[in-house]
Amino acid sequence: QVQLVESGGGLVQAGGSLRLSCAASGRTFSPYAMGWFRQAPGKEREFVAAISWNGRSTSYEDSVKGRFTMSRDNAKNTVTVYLQMNSLKPEDTAVYYCAVARTSQPPISAAGYNYWGQGTQVTVSS
DSSP states (O other), X not given: OOEEEEEOOEEEETTXXXXXXXXXXXXXXXXXXXXXXXXXXXXXXXEEEEEOXXXXXXXXXXGGTTTEEEEEEEOSXXXXXXXXXXXXXXXXXXXXXXXXXXXXXXXXXXXXXXXXXXXXXXXXXX
């Protein structure tokens, strides 16, 4: 059974940091890119960051460049991705989702992903 379990969300003041984690299990995910998306109330889901299968290539949405860093750990049975979020802003408030891509290189479109987690809430207060 495929499972993507996010953790690490919470409430933080503007300027603070959070580290999100996502553990993907149930099949072999190490050959596939992974991504983080977010959805704020009343808005569509948007791309945040993505990483290639081997961690050597990353992509970021413009508003998070220089503040967020994505990484991954390809263990034997579970792939874990992380999103280190620094200098958080109130506009970063959203539910954050991790996803597994259909390819080894990181797509920025949600259509490029076929497995999704349930999401973790990030709230940044001003």
